[in-house]
Amino acid sequence: MHTPTLMPPRRRGRPPKSRDALTDTRELLLRAGLETLTEKGFATAGLDEILGRVGVPKGSFYHYFASKEAFGLALIERYAHFFARKLDRHLLCAELTPLARVQAFVDDAQAGMARYDYRRGCLIGNLGQEMGALPESFRAQLQAVFADWQARLAACLRLAQQADEMSVTADAEQLAAFFWIGWEGAVLRAKLAQSAEPLTVFARFFLAGLPR
Amino acid sequence: MHTPTLMPPRRRGRPPKSRDALTDTRELLLRAGLETLTEKGFATAGLDEILGRVGVPKGSFYHYFASKEAFGLALIERYAHFFARKLDRHLLCAELTPLARVQAFVDDAQAGMARYDYRRGCLIGNLGQEMGALPESFRAQLQAVFADWQARLAACLRLAQQADEMSVTADAEQLAAFFWIGWEGAVLRAKLAQSAEPLTVFARFFLAGLPR
DNA sequence: TTTTTTCGAGACGCTCAGTCTAATATTGGT
DNA sequence: ACCAATATTAGACTGAGCGTCTCGAAAAAA
Incomplete structure (x- = not known):
């Protein structure tokens, strides 16, 4: 063995x-x-x-590690950290307009999934789905991670408003929430379809649907 | 035991x-x-x-059942059937405008999740997420189910175009794909957050983002 | 009735996850 | 240079779950 x-x-x-x-x-x-x-x-x-x-x-x-559970929590932390860095790299990129940064993140994520033939998804999404059978300690952690991602994206969307890429009357926070809600679905579908299409479809309509 | x-x-x-x-x-x-x-x-x-x-x-x-796998396949079939009926009940409801029908489905699904305290999600989404560890025979089945749901919703969206609730230049098929991609994410988040909010947020922005 | 079919009961073996204890090598103090 | 404390590996052990198999019982068919 x-x-x-x-x-x-x-x-x-x-x-x-x-x-x-x-x-x-x-x-x-x-x-x-x-x-x-x-x-x-x-x-x-x-x-x-x-x-x-x-x-x-x-x-x-x-x-x-004290247990598989502790291992899982450590992984969440590490993944969240890794992902936050990736997010910042794109969403704070001064050379792009705010909305172009979002697209850059999407492109990056897409490449990332393609690299492993769409077998790997998002750890946070995976675990979230499994909450029904997971130690309850995971729930707060996972939600915190989503809250963090949402805040980072919302900040970028507010910049988009300032740059007049998007209506100033829109609620950036809620839009960011909308993005991550749907994004996890897109990752899941990409894994199932073994294709980047769900990711591109979601990103395209998200951006197209933004209030002008 | x-x-x-x-x-x-x-x-x-x-x-x-x-x-x-x-x-x-x-x-x-x-x-x-x-x-x-x-x-x-x-x-x-x-x-x-x-x-x-x-x-x-x-x-x-x-x-x-010949095996757990065969059992799973039978469950997919049954769930798909059950869900298709629910979908038709709403999306073909003559008393509502096409887009109101979509909202009616969302409300129904929301009530369904609340009924079980947001512990139960969507079987198809659950299994989709698990594809990495599932018998490959599941993949085609699951994709077929999504294709079916997409077709039903697309038909409803085309009605919305005829009823002038939505631009006739929009691609109803793609929009329907967009909906289901994100919807699965919303269900997942609702389970995690144990709240209906992800569902309502997703539905609201989906409808608001539809091209006029 | 007799025979055949359909289904329920649960023991069994095998594999594998998760835990725990003992063995082994390095460090640090004296 | 030695010895105690420490860090890490090795793998045995337990328990659970899946899938199989044989047997038993009751209805249906002949």
């Missing part, structure tokens, strides 16, 4: 102090977890699968 | 010919499966849980 796919055999005992990001076990686990959970979700993702992927034994896992 | 919750103890042996919908075992299983899968999804839903809920032993299950 253990097929340390491409990692060198791991050494026992307390490790030397210096660990780079490529050998740090905790780091490895988080990365592998992210990949697996974005593809399969929380409940379906087997520990053994994640472990096998990076050749880490179970003992190590439970050294770094 | 077996707590035949509220069903009478089932009788052994070949059953009499007449079975009403309340005692037919296959029917019972499908109903219970629908409840559980809309809450939890496919992978998470344990057979034992579904079985325990209606007091049906495993032997019966595997008498009626």
